[in-house]
Amino acid sequence: MAMQDVESLRREALAAVAAAQDEAALEQARVEWLGRKGPIMEALRGIKDAAPDERRALGLRLNELRDALESALAERQAALRGDALAERLQAEALDVTLPGRPRERGGPHPLQLAQDALVDALHALGFRLAEGPEVESETLNFEALNIPADHPAREMHDTFFVAGHPGYVLRTHTSPVQIRAMRAHAPEPLRVITIGRVYRRDDDVTHSPVFHQMEGLAVGEGIGMHHLKGTLYEFCRAIFGEDVKIRLRPSYFPFTEPSAEVDIGCVFCGGSGCRICKGTGFIEILGSGMVHPHVLREGGYDPAVHTGFAFGAGVERIAMLRYGIDDVRLLFQNDLRLLRQF
Ligand SMILES: [Zn+2]
Structure with missing residues (x-):
């Protein structure tokens, strides 16, 4: 795999992570990009076929890409959870400034x-x-x-x-x-x-x-x-x-x-x-x-x-x-x- 291919893989993977709108979609992107059958693992396995003088640099770039993708996934997950919490807070909001209903008090006749x-x-x-x-x-x-x-x-x-x-x-x-x-x-x-x-x-x-x-x-x-x-x-x-x-x-x-x-x-x-x-x-x-x-x-x-x-x-x-x-x-x-x- 050539260096420019690694670069386009990075852009595509990060775009997929950014596009996930909920945690299920995010998990799907994780499996797709970082799974054992995903393109990154495949590229790592293909290092041995690269030219000997490129192997080291290619390995470094791919590992870097994997790390970057993992942190992008973690960040996106945190963001999605935050959104979900904010949404719930919005939906269940109590207006504590609303005046209470006065309760009638009884007294002896x-x-x-x-x-x-x-x-x-x-x-x-x-x-x-x-x-x-x-x-x-x-x-x-x-x-x-x-x-x-x-x-x-x-x-x-x-x-x-x-x-x-x-x-x-x-x-x-x-x-x-x-x-x-x-x-x-x-x-x-x-x-x-x-x-x-x-x-x-x-x-x-x-x-x-x-x-x-x-x-x-x-x-x-x-x-x-x-x-x-x-x-x-x-x-x-x-x-x-x-x-x-x-x-x-x-x-x-x-x-x-x-x-x-x-x-x-x-x-x-x-x-x-x-x-x-x-x-x-x-x-x-x-x-x-x-x-x-x-x-x-x-x-x-x-x-x-x-x-x-x-x-x-x-x-x-x-x-x-x-x-x-x-x-x-x-x-x-x-x-x-x-x-x-x-
Ligand atoms: Zn009188």
């Missing part, structure tokens, strides 16, 4: 906030949470609370009965939990708070068939009306502020004797009289009284030894007064415009 505040206020006064079922026996919901079958209060309760389970109702108030707590603790002294859903069949503009009640109960020796009043005062201060005024008015409930309704100074007008307090300066907030001897006996206490007081309120009403909400339906509509304010 005002009714839940009111329940938490009520439990906290009584917790501070030594009352502990007591729980009971929402499906309750008529006995615990009525009879044990001094509301026999012919009692007029029974009609006022507009009860939901449980189909297929005679003698069971959806509890119409949280008071049956008081009986359960007393039976669990008698004759030990007791201070409990109960809170939760209650059910009545009235459903109109101002009533919902499901609403929430809270009650406090204290039983022990020597408990009097003054303990009730002191507890209510501290309780109302915790819920409505340090300056709250309270007022007790005689009333009637089947499960307490004597009974009193509790008003607080109007939180809307500060006592000067407004539409909401109907000009009286006071708003009714709680029912309360000394636990009826019949109820104490039902709970397992001896009324000759033990006395107690109880009080209860609607959680919706307290939430409305505490947060200045003037329509009870707002508490059940789950309108985000209201809920976002809490």
